[in-house]
Amino acid sequence: MNKPPIFKRLCLIGIGLIGSSIALRAKRDGLAETIVVSTRRKETMDRARELNLGDVYTDKVSEAVKNCDCIILCIPVGAYAAIGERMAEHLSPGCIISDVGSVKRSVIEQLKPHLPENVHLIPGHPIAGTEYSGPDAGFSTLFDERWCLLTPAENSDPKAIDRISSFWKALGSKVDVMGADHHDRVLAVTSHIPHLIAYNIVGTASDLEEITESEVIKFSASGFRDFTRIAASDPVMWRDVFLHNKDAVLEMLGRFSEDLSRLQRAVRWGDGDLLFEHFTKTRDIRRGIIDAGQEIDKPNFGRDVTED
Numbered sequence: 001m002n003k004p005p006i007f008k009r010l011c012l013i014g015i016g017l018i019g020s021s022i023a024l025r026a027k028r029d030g031l032a033e034t035i036v037v038s039t040r041r042k043e044t045m046d047r048a049r050e051l052n053l054g055d056v057y058t059d060k061v062s063e064a065v066k067n068c069d070c071i072i073l074c075i076p077v078g079a080y081a082a083i084g085e086r087m088a089e090h091l092s093p094g095c096i097i098s099d100v101g102s103v104k105r106s107v108i109e110q111l112k113p114h115l116p117e118n119v120h121l122i123p124g125h126p127i128a129g130t131e132y133s134g135p136d137a138g139f140s141t142l143f144d145e146r147w148c149l150l151t152p153a154e155n156s157d158p159k160a161i162d163r164i165s166s167f168w169k170a171l172g173s174k175v176d177v178m179g180a181d182h183h184d185r186v187l188a189v190t191s192h193i194p195h196l197i198a199y200n201i202v203g204t205a206s207d208l209e210e211i212t213e214s215e216v217i218k219f220s221a222s223g224f225r226d227f228t229r230i231a232a233s234d235p236v237m238w239r240d241v242f243l244h245n246k247d248a249v250l251e252m253l254g255r256f257s258e259d260l261s262r263l264q265r266a267v268r269w270g271d272g273d274l275l276f277e278h279f280t281k282t283r284d285i286r287r288g289i290i291d292a293g294q295e296i297d298k299p300n301f302g303r304d305v306t307e308d
């Protein structure tokens with residue numbers, strides 16, 4: 001027998017890769033009675049309609065959020081304050097306001113001032129994604145076996161946390177709960193800095209005068225190819241991530257630079273022991289990730305999706 005829907009009226013603000021993946025799975029498994037889709041550009045809305053991602057479509061945020069028991073923001077993290085302001089007066093009491101943004105402290109600071117006391121703000125972040133964007137990029141299995149991190153405030157209603165948590169589990173995710181600041185520091189290391197490094201190395205390689213761009217492309221080895229995939233990620237999304245997780249990124253970059261200098265010294269002075277020890281340690285870390293089921297032991301990671 002089919003389970004009853006978790007939400008009566010679910011509103012997705014933003015219907016790109018993540019929003020459309022939520023919509024597809026929620027539709028497939030009947031997780032919401034009605035799905036309201038809201039996006040600003042006509043072409044995105046038309047495409048969402050063609051793909052049958054929702055039941056109701058509107059570009060007016062004030063209309064979209066009315067009578068909803070759950071609203072999930074699936075937009076770049078730089079756009080939250082403006083959207084928060086536009087939805088504030090139209091929220092139903094008891095409604096869960098959540099999101100999928102890659103940064104969490106800033107999301108709370110942008111939304112909180114606009115929200116009435118009688119709604120539940122429970123931010124979320126699915127650690128799942130690809131380098132593709134837009135409504136066509138979504139697929140219903142994106143969240144399978146991937147973590148979704150929830151960062152509710154300490155005084156949040158446990159029932160609301162349970163409800164959004166069961167929604168993410170129904171989408172296929174494993175769920176963990178943590179503080180927003182902790183989330184931002186962890187993700188700075190595991191996701192944001194790796195993206196910054198990829199953006200940097202791809203830029204450096206194509207700028208090098210003695211190696212023409214065509215040779216970079218022609219002879220690109222697998223290490224560089226992996227970086228180019230990450231560096232193809234959406235520029236708006238990633239610009240906003242760095243603008244909104246500035247402190248944690250700068251803190252972790254400081255550590256990263258010190259460690260890089262240590263490796264640089266080892267290369268300069270021919271310290272093979274140090275390099276060997278370091279590379280052995282990092283290989284063990286990869287083994288740990290495979291053992292934890294977050295990666296499979298195949299070339300090219302066995303898949304073509306990246307994580308954010």
Ligand code: NAP
Pocket residue numbers: 013014015016017018019039040041042044045074075076077078079100101102103125126127128129130131132133134135137234237241307308
């Ligand atoms: P996406 O495919 O580029 O879609 C973005 C959506 O947000 C579109 O519906 C777009 O609407 C809307 N949007 C863009 N700028 C906006 C603005 N200024 N105001 C209002 N709406 C705006 O993006 P995505 O990859 O789904 O990412 C959405 C969120 O998920 C981001 O916060 C990101 O940090 C987070 N996230 C992404 C990944 C990933 O791998 N991509 C993984 C985990 C979490 P129009 O097309 O109508 O302009």
